[in-house]
Amino acid sequence: MTLTPVKRPEPKQLRAHVIQETVDTVVSAEAARLAEGPEWLTQSQENHGLPLSVERSFASFPVWELTHYLFGGRERAEHRERLMSDIERDPSFMMLDLKHDLPMGSVREATLRRARNFTETILEEHESVTRMRFDVLAMVDPSFMTRVGVHYALFWGTIRGQGTTEQIVDLASQGMLLLKDFFGCFAMTELGHGSNVAGLQTTATFMPESDEFELHTPSLLATKWWIGGAAESATHAVVFARLLSNGTDYGVRPFVVQLRHPQDFALCFGVTIGDCGAKMGRHGIDNGWIQFNRVRIPRRAMLARHVSINRAGVVRERARGSRQLAYGALITARVQIAVDASNACKRAITIAVRYAAVRRQFSPHPEAPETRLLDYPSHQARLMPLLADAFAIHFAAERTQLQQQACSELLEAVPESPLAVRALADLKALHGTASGLKAHSTWLAQRVIEECRQSLGGHGYSSYAGLASLQADFVVQCTWDGDNTVMALQCGRYLVACWRDRTGRAGLSSNLAYLATLEQALAYRSPARRAADFQRLDLLVQLYSSVCAHLVDTAGVKIEQYLSPAGGNMSPDEAYREAAPELLRAARAHCLGYMLRQFAEAVTAAPASLRPPLEKLCALFGLHHLIESAGALCAIALEKSFLSPEQLRDARDCYRALMPEIRADAVPLVDSFALPDFILASPFGRYDGDVYRAYFDRVKFGSTLSNEAARAAGGSGDRRATSGPVRLTGQEHPYFESQLKPLFRRTLPE
Amino acid sequence: MTLTPVKRPEPKQLRAHVIQETVDTVVSAEAARLAEGPEWLTQSQENHGLPLSVERSFASFPVWELTHYLFGGRERAEHRERLMSDIERDPSFMMLDLKHDLPMGSVREATLRRARNFTETILEEHESVTRMRFDVLAMVDPSFMTRVGVHYALFWGTIRGQGTTEQIVDLASQGMLLLKDFFGCFAMTELGHGSNVAGLQTTATFMPESDEFELHTPSLLATKWWIGGAAESATHAVVFARLLSNGTDYGVRPFVVQLRHPQDFALCFGVTIGDCGAKMGRHGIDNGWIQFNRVRIPRRAMLARHVSINRAGVVRERARGSRQLAYGALITARVQIAVDASNACKRAITIAVRYAAVRRQFSPHPEAPETRLLDYPSHQARLMPLLADAFAIHFAAERTQLQQQACSELLEAVPESPLAVRALADLKALHGTASGLKAHSTWLAQRVIEECRQSLGGHGYSSYAGLASLQADFVVQCTWDGDNTVMALQCGRYLVACWRDRTGRAGLSSNLAYLATLEQALAYRSPARRAADFQRLDLLVQLYSSVCAHLVDTAGVKIEQYLSPAGGNMSPDEAYREAAPELLRAARAHCLGYMLRQFAEAVTAAPASLRPPLEKLCALFGLHHLIESAGALCAIALEKSFLSPEQLRDARDCYRALMPEIRADAVPLVDSFALPDFILASPFGRYDGDVYRAYFDRVKFGSTLSNEAARAAGGSGDRRATSGPVRLTGQEHPYFESQLKPLFRRTLPE
Ligand SMILES: Cc1cc2nc3c(=O)[nH]c(=O)nc-3n(C[C@H](O)[C@H](O)[C@H](O)COP(=O)(O)OP(=O)(O)OC[C@H]3O[C@@H](n4cnc5c(N)ncnc54)[C@H](O)[C@@H]3O)c2cc1C
Ligand SMILES: Cc1cc2nc3c(=O)[nH]c(=O)nc-3n(C[C@H](O)[C@H](O)[C@H](O)COP(=O)(O)OP(=O)(O)OC[C@H]3O[C@@H](n4cnc5c(N)ncnc54)[C@H](O)[C@@H]3O)c2cc1C
Structure with a gap:
């Protein structure tokens, strides 16, 4: 069913509100129509996908173009789609x-x-x-x-x-x-x-x-x-x-x-x-x-x-x-995990956003329809940053892979040239960063999945929602292929090594440019003059660079201290060990800053039609991790006067104002991930929004299946769900005879 | 085996290092002794519990006294112990x-x-x-x-x-x-x-x-x-x-x-x-x-x-x-969940700390024994704040329960007295806080468990480590009995209601005293003059009060604005809905501040012998959530000049310096939770530290069990672990005939 939106929103008006009203109008009209029919009709149509259709009709950008941009062009995107349907069949x-x-x-x-x-x-x-x-x-x-x-x-x-x-x-x-x-x-x-x-x-x-x-x-x-x-x-x-x-x-x-x-x-x-x-x-x-x-x-x-x-x-x-081969292989493996992390985020947030666009809970006053979760500012504040995380990890992983390939090709093509020297430096820097990216993308994804799971309320606890198993399957990525803490420490050590070496270097890789211009970075004062300036990605990137510069500098100074006679004359190993908490802090900021920069560059490179929504998401990513997430980066910005208290307030206002704007495109944005229902494997994430019927059917089917399995196993198999929607008598009940009957029939003590 | 420590640490010297050295000495001596025996002896003794015995011998406080203090006195603690062994048997x-x-x-x-x-x-x-x-x-x-x-x-x-x-x-x-x-x-x-x-x-x-x-x-x-x-x-x-x-x-x-x-x-x-x-x-x-x-x-x-x-x-x-009865019941239910959250934290951190005291990974140089995880500053920075969380939630839950009981008793005893008026106000405040406590204690516990799980490395992914199921069983507490976001919003709304009403009130409950003295709280300047001052709990409590005052004030002002003609003339419902993100932020800070205050009061009330370790833990709790955890409370402190940048640096130094001090008592501190192995149900948390042997035995037993179950089910049951340590031939293999043989024997395409 295609819908012409009732009213096109003015630019800059709160589109989110217009969408909300339109959905309510369309849905109530449909409900009224159905109410005239027989009861079974009302029941089965109860939660048709209308809200999602309306949401989609308001998309502010060409959705499939974004899909193509995400997956390396139309041809590759279509190829990917074919692969998916191949596997589905x-x-x-x-x-x-x-x-x-x-x-x-x-x-x-x-x-x-x-x-x-x-x-x-x-x-x-x-x-x-x-x-x-x-x-x-x-x-x-x-x-x-x-x-x-x-x-x-x-x-x-x-x-x-x-x-x-x-x-x-x-x-x-x-x-x-x-x-x-x-x-x-x-x-x-x-x-x-x-x-x-x-x-x-x-x-x-x-x-x-x-x-x-x-x-x-x-x-x-x-x-x-x-x-x-x-x-x-x-x-x-x-x-x-x-x-x-x-x-x-x-x-x-x-x-x-x-x-x-x-x-x-x-x-x-x-x-x-x-x-x-x-x-x-x-x-x-x-x-x-x-x-x-x-x-x-x-x-x-x-x-x-x-x-x-x-x-x-x-x-x-x-x-x-060859060193470069080894670097290449390590980068590939770690970036592969980051790709997986971004995919896990995409799945989780697709499910959470689509469900939030359908689920209603509480109405502002008795006659009004209940509010959809997606229209709650608190729900937006929960989900929109996770959507931004999914994009940020995606672009960072994607682009790291491309850079690694480019460097490796250059090294092979012109091995002795000055270009190659630069390429090797870049490769080393990428390797240092990739270790950290592996750690921080998987940690991030773990939190994204869990927050999405909780955002579904009780239904997030059902296995059929798909998020519990996504989480359980995913989290081992934090441990294997290089334990995250060990990886993050490796990244931190690399950063300090570059810091110590910063003057002796011909040129640091662009990912570490802030170390080459350390004094400048540390003397940074944000030129932002009003809230809207905090949507400027160049300013955000600079701010992160300064925060990173400070944290790497702090870790470096601490290590020099430990190495010095006054600080205990430690061996380098000991010094790095003692300064591990500082290294971890530096690595964390660096990885977030790296993701932000990759994301920002991807925005610049995007077709004009895609830039507005991506820009907002990218700003949201930067602002969220600056202001809200662990590690208090904004406190460092204040402490070092990169930001004034007024500017931080502006940044918060900007952060806050981005929520409803991104929310207005939330459904089209998750659509752009182009994950078929088959892969989402969650009734709550269905493209058509018919979540309840699908969930109920899946639950009934699960019972039937377990019933059959139990029967096949002669009653001793997995009898978890044996009751099913069938009318059970004691004979069929898995433990009525053994447990319930003796409990009910026992003689009571006097 | 009891051990006299080789060398008693000087006060204020780094006890953590002394403990580290003593363990290494004792363990190497034992290893040398075993190396002389037959191979099987070396094998079976490989990871005896020596490190834990040494750690215990260095306890700086009387462990069982802390147990008694935690559980309401010796008698109750012993009763609890009897209950546990009753159930075990x-x-x-x-x-x-x-x-x-x-x-x-x-x-x-x-x-x-x-x-x-x-x-x-x-x-x-x-x-x-x-x-x-x-x-x-x-x-x-x-x-x-x-x-x-x-x-x-x-x-x-x-x-x-x-x-x-x-x-x-x-x-x-x-x-x-x-x-x-x-x-x-x-x-x-x-x-x-x-x-x-x-x-x-x-x-x-x-x-x-x-x-x-x-x-x-x-x-x-x-x-x-x-x-x-x-x-x-x-x-x-x-x-x-x-x-x-x-x-x-x-x-x-x-x-x-x-x-x-x-x-x-x-x-x-x-x-x-x-x-x-x-x-x-x-x-x-x-x-x-x-x-x-x-x-x-x-x-x-x-x-x-x-x-x-x-x-x-x-x-x-x-x-x-009666209102008071309803409040009482709601508080009881929510606090009960907080108690469960603290217990979940205690289990998780006991397992993580004991394993970290046994597990070794990497040595500083080839001849040295490998370093135990607990001796890594980064591992301390991961685990010690979680230990503090466990205590904080414990005391907050415990004391809220007691306050509720006291208020209810007072209300019953002298229903019309001025005391009763105050008691009713306190009960209402407790109810507002208890909703938030339910939410924040369970969110905190969820993260504590996951971080503990990851701190075990790969073994944390094994079901037998007990942390995966602890997590899976626990997290529903974030959803049922009042969804956490809904609960936190309720707490936030209550805070703003008190804020709006702050002048009209006879007296606000002590938990909300900072609203009664709002101007004072907002004008606060920390008097801390050096790092050590940040261990002063009174100063930390004041700092939190000011941060809370600011956040509640911000939310309140925002809501007034929304209600005003200039801000859109919203209905109260709409205003609270729009300001939900601000309410959530205020509720979060309030609940952390509440936990901190309860913890601090419990420290004051503790026997002198217990005060030093508890004081440090309490300070760590306050500093951690100020500096490191989500929400960047320290940025607010800077922004409002509650702290100067120098003071924040001192606070960080204090935070950092607490880690090795608490680490020195980490094993005795988790011992004080008095959780028997039966309840921990994790080889990695064993009291005797013999983790590997127990883990291996459990894994072997699991296989045997599944084998038996599969056999009983006629081969069609749960055949997950059918291979076991047995020499499998194709006949016994669950899917050799159906899958592997056809795979291996197929004719290849040309
Ligand atoms: C294992 C399990 C056992 C259970 N046992 C029982 C039982 O025995 N008996 C029983 O009756 N129930 C039981 N429940 C149900 C449980 O009480 C509900 O899941 C819980 O109350 C949440 O309701 P919901 O799932 O409908 O979520 P919803 O209320 O639909 O919430 C969904 C999401 O929307 C958000 N949200 C909702 N309202 C707002 C708002 N106003 N503002 C902002 N955000 C909002 C929530 O934060 C949540 O993220 C159980 C649930 C589980 C998972
Ligand atoms: C499901 C699963 C499948 C696996 N598959 C394979 C496989 O096919 N083949 C294979 O060979 N392996 C496999 N592994 C093992 C995996 O590679 C290891 O678990 C991983 O390398 C971590 O090692 P560990 O478990 O020994 O943890 P450890 O190295 O013991 O680490 C334990 C903890 O100590 C911390 N730590 C360690 N060193 C330091 C340090 N220097 N400084 C600070 N902290 C430190 C870590 O952060 C971690 O928290 C698998 C693991 C799992 C869970």
Whole structure:
């Protein structure tokens, strides 16, 4: 149903109010019409999608153009859409949200079912398409994506990065890439060591007499832990172990090790594997633990591109891998997580905004229709900043990826030129920033998801709303692939390193330009003269730069102090350790400032038609994290006189005034993320707004399903939802006979 | 094993460093001793609890005295301990954390099993003991507590509060209190209405011809939703429905309705019930939905203490319940949630601190032992403020309860005296504050739990760590019993009401004293002269009062503006709605300030031996939320010149300096919460520190259990963990034949 809006809003008038009135008018008219019909009609039409249609009809910008801009142009955006519908139609991906009602075993089995068609597909397509496919799949089924990612990115990625050409060719020829008698896992972490990889304790001792290694788990803490795919599906692993030869410890190296026989899946001799058991989310991936009891593996099992060992057990370090390649790979992995964080935010906020446009609660006076949540200023203040976060993380991740690619290409094209020197500096800076971005985008996303979940009220607690599992699946991103605190510290250390080095440098990367002009940044006085000036992105970016400059400077000064005789003559390691809280504060501001700058640049580069809404969102992002979020950046701005108290008040007014403006486009803005219902997998996020009917149907279906499963399991399976909408008698009730009857019939004490 | 510390720290020296060194010395000596023995010995002793013993030996205060102080004196503390061991020994409560590995159906059945012994126990004990029992049970099994709470507090509580004496006696005599043929639920919320209770749509139409009501669900959105106990275990409900008589709508009233026949549990005619299905947590409680299709119930089913209806259908409002009773009940319910929030924080931080005292990661140089997490300044900066939060919420909840009781007793004892006037004012203020406290204590706890979870690294993602389910079970407290945003708004509205009324008042409650002396509060200049002054609790309390005064004032001025002709002549409702973001900000600061003040008063009242550690924790709480947490309170302090920039820097230094001091007592401080391992239900929180062995055993046990369950279910049950530490061959593998074999054996495309 298309609608011509009743009344076009004047520019600058409060469009939000006009939209609110229009929706109320249209909806009441429809309700009156329906009230004349039979009761069943009223019931079934109760919450049709009218509000969303009206909201859409008021969009102030071309929605699909924004979609194209977000996803790299019309062609790529359409390609992405095709990929999504491809996956939607793949039978193995049907009814994804069944996972809420199926036993864990079936969920894991589904992961494998999905892997079957997959390999052929990706081997035939271009890498850029595969990357897009991975982004989408990570939303569709995070567990599946993890299982496949473990094999391709971690297992095979390590072989490709650390194996000699012969080793790579040899292993590929055996079918490793095709999942033919091979399914890999990545066994680095141990019970006792995760972040500190150099401290791993599994040993691989070279036995010259038989030209083999003896792989051994010397202690409980050396047990390989959390290994994705190990529990039930892997045949092989890349195992990280200490290379010992002739009594010398050569540090941790990767070894390709067979765990199970692909014919019958029996464990290889000396290998013990168990399941890590129940966990918070990602139930479809089988994490396991592995112990080796003096397992013999051939010498060629060690991946030997960088370090090799000969027949006599002599260990030789070969040319170390190119720095730039290593940076490139690390940046890619971390930015990939930021992409995932932005996607998680997009899903959560799409669900929250659409529901808020439909849900009504409380009316201002008895005759008025109830107010929609989206029309509450407090609800706007909750959701609009999260919408801005989703965009900010999106652009920051996207653009970091592009910069990394550009630098790497430049380095390859003109390796010795001055341009290349600059590119390498940029790459290093990107690496420093990417660690922080990984941490801060995932922390941000965690909060976005939880706030969206709570914004649904009680329904956010239902699994079918999709937000609880989004959260549970997502949060491990704060921990793996570099624990967030460790990553943020890495970013902070990099910032201080640049700070210490700032004068000696030819030129700092643009991301760190504020360190090159430190004095200037610290002497900054905002020229903003009224509230509206705080929508100026250039001013916001400068303000952040000054705040960052101050925080990096503070951390740097503290560290110099610790290093000095007066401050205790600490070693650099100790100094950085002691100053960790300051480093974390600096890294946090830097990452927010980085996201802001990337976002602002994306606004500048956007087609004119898209600039107004994006500009507002970008300003909201900057203002929100300045004024409201943890860390009190605005206090630093006041303290250092970057802002005067009056200016801070103006900034708050601007922040406040942006809410209803962005709210007026909130539905079109989440539409621009172009997430199909299939991926949202939440009745509350439905494009058509028919949330209640869909929710009720899903709940009824869940009961029926559990009923069936329980019946199939002979009554001893998962009987959670056995009552269903059926009229239960004692016989069918899961525990009436065992619990309720004895309770009701007991004789009471005197 | 008891240890004499190697070296007693000088006062004011960095005790944290001394402790660190002592632990390292003792642990290395022990390790050297073990290294001489056989390998299995080294393995099994790998992470004995030595570090915790050493930490404890350095306690700067008498730990059990603090326990007694926390829990209302030695006698009560010991009683609480006895209760806990009682529950621990009750066979139906054994092996609580089995829930991670059992199918949902068994978890729900366990809830009922636990209910069996329960009723007799509580009917025989004093109410204050029962309250203590409830606090403990809410930690032990939140689902069980919910089921029992629904029956006693909500179902029976409504009958007691809204029924006539006859109705109460009549229902009690039928066995309602004894769970004899009665198990109640509380059916208020509908699919379409939660916060707005006045908008509920279920109808109860009086039928004078048969002296009955016709209870009806007129639309999908009127379906009763989320009703705890409805899906599988309730026989009766208190149903909230609109009372219609002679064509007039008398608003929402409570009705006692039978849902099922206790003999065979068949549903009553016209009642349809379904399961709400999968949800985020509290899996042991059976939430259901209910629809009524013109169900007839007798006239006496309406609880008629406040509103009655006669044979002719004439509705009469009786004397309204006493205000003070209503306040009392609301305060009790909300404070109860704050108590639960503090308990959740205590559990989470106990686990996080003990693990951090054992876990090592990274060494400063190759020969040194790795650093324990607790010795990282960044880890201290993460955990110590959370420890302070746990104490702050504890004291605030505890003391609010006591104040409420004191006021109520005073009101009863000398109803007409000037004392009573003051007591009533205090009770109203407490009610305003309690709404905000409910919201902010649960929001705080949600973040505390998540941060603790992440602080464990990867192991925090394991269900067996206990933090994921603590979180999932807990967060619904942000939504039910008054959605947090709605509660915080209520608090904000109350604050502004007091602000508007501040001159007309005889005297404001002490919690709002800062409004009575508004000008003074706004003109405040901190007298702090050096960093150490920011440990002075009186100064911190004053600072908070001024910040609160400013924020309430800002919100109030804004509302006056909206109400004025210049500001749009809004209705009060509209004005409060528009100013909601300002109200929320004021409420937030007020609640933090309230917690701080309660905490500070508890410090003053504490025995001298406990004051030093509590003082530091209290200061940390105040400083943390001033400087670091969301909302940037310190920016307001700067802006209004309550603090100068130099003073803010001093405050930061003080904040920073408190970390290692509190860290030195961190283990004894969490010990003082006196949570037994049984309640912590996390290997990482074990009192003896033997975390890894316990974790590994639990994981192995989980697999075995799932194996057995799967076998019992004939292979089609929950097969999540079927691999276990067993050597799997294809035959036993849950999906080798169906998925892996076809994958490995397929013919590849050319
Ligand atoms: C679901 C899941 C799947 C996984 N899959 C795999 C897999 O397939 N293969 C694999 O090899 N691993 C896997 N992992 C392991 C993961 O990589 C590790 O959990 C991660 O690297 C963190 O290590 P850790 O758990 O040992 O935490 P730790 O390193 O012990 O960290 C614990 C805490 O200490 C803090 N900390 C650590 N060092 C410092 C420091 N220097 N300064 C300040 N604070 C510090 C951290 O911030 C953290 O809070 C998986 C983990 C999970 C949860
Ligand atoms: C596990 C569980 C068990 C439950 N058990 C029971 C039970 O046994 N019996 C029972 O009757 N109920 C029960 N409930 C329901 C619970 O009481 C409601 O979910 C709660 O009252 C919130 O109502 P709602 O879900 O309709 O949210 P809504 O009221 O629709 O709120 C949705 C969102 O809108 C916001 N909002 C609402 N009004 C305003 C406003 N005026 N201004 C600004 N923002 C606003 C809220 O903050 C929230 O974010 C249960 C819920 C859950 C999740």
